[in-house]
Amino acid sequence: MAKRDEAREGPSQRQLRVGEEIRRVLARVFERGELHEPALSGVRITLSEVSVSPDLRNATVWVIPPIDGEIADILPILSRVAGRLSGQVAREVRMKFAPRLTFKRDTAFDASQRMNAILNDPVIRQDVAAAPESSDEDSTEDGGSDTHGA
Numbered sequence: 001m002a003k004r005d006e007a008r009e010g011p012s013q014r015q016l017r018v019g020e021e022i023r024r025v026l027a028r029v030f031e032r033g034e035l036h037e038p039a040l041s042g043v044r045i046t047l048s049e050v051s052v053s054p055d056l057r058n059a060t061v062w063v064i065p066p067i068d069g070e071i072a073d074i075l076p077i078l079s080r081v082a083g084r085l086s087g088q089v090a091r092e093v094r095m096k097f098a099p100r101l102t103f104k105r106d107t108a109f110d111a112s113q114r115m116n117a118i119l120n121d122p123v124i125r126q127d128v129a130a131a132p133e134s135s136d137e138d139s140t141e142d143g144g145s146d147t148h149g150a
Contacts, residue, residue, distance in 0.1 A: 015052045015054065018052050019050040026088075029085065029088050035084065040078075046066070057097050061103045062105075063078065063105060075104075082101040082102070
């Protein structure tokens with residue numbers, strides 16, 4: 001018999017709820033400037049997601065790079081103040097243990113921007129426009145069987 005954790009794919013509902021609550025607390029801390037970190041003053045930090053381990057002791061905070069700054073400058077600072085942020089989370093979220101926070105760059109938005117650039121490339125647009133459209137109607141016109149009628 002398979003273990004419960006092995007049969008499940010992806011995070012549990014509890015992990016998702018805890019991750020979202022941690023994200024809300026951290027976003028509030030950054031928005032209000034409650035951290036009192038001079039290196040982060042005036043820097044707008046966007047958190048896309050918080051992934052929590054099954055035992056809820058570790059949390060990975062995914063940070064979106066700021067438009068006007070470099071994420072490489074922000075991640076070391078966030079890692080340095082992770083202990084203080086973890087304490088803030090522990091005060092506001094009722095949990096048995098305060099999760100250890102790890103900050104990483106969220107690359108999903110970079111990938112979507114690259115895909116958008118590829119799709120808007122004039123050569124690709126020309127190829128897509130020149131490609132014949134296929135549909136179910138094409139198969140019935142070519143002598144294929146008609147599944148809609150008797």
